[in-house]
Amino acid sequence: QNEKELQDAVKQQEERMLQLIDKSGEVMRLKAEVSELKHLLQRAETEAKVLWEEMRNKEHKVDTAYIQERVVLRQEVNKLRLLLMEKED
Numbered sequence: 001q002n003e004k005e006l007q008d009a010v011k012q013q014e015e016r017m018l019q020l021i022d023k024s025g026e027v028m029r030l031k032a033e034v035s036e037l038k039h040l041l042q043r044a045e046t047e048a049k050v051l052w053e054e055m056r057n058k059e060h061k062v063d064t065a066y067i068q069e070r071v072v073l074r075q076e077v078n079k080l081r082l083l084l085m086e087k088e089d
Contacts, residue, residue: 052064055067
């Protein structure tokens with residue numbers, strides 16, 4: 001009886017350890033993904049900053065208000081696409 005209980009306890013402990021290992025691996029993958037996303041965000045922000053600086057330097061040729069409106073509209077379209085995809089899932 002005691003041996004059986006001990007074996008069950010060891011088995012449960014092994015299962016918990018395997019679950020923790022799985023979670024640990026997932027956490028590591030998620031941390032790597034977050035790191036990559038931060039890098040991509042920084043890159044996109046840098047590109048956007050450079051593009052806006054270039055447009056300001058050529059203000060007489062480029063309607064920055066029109067460009068800003070297009071950016072906002074594109075952002076809204078992307079948000080709506082994401083919402084639609086979430087609803088479909």
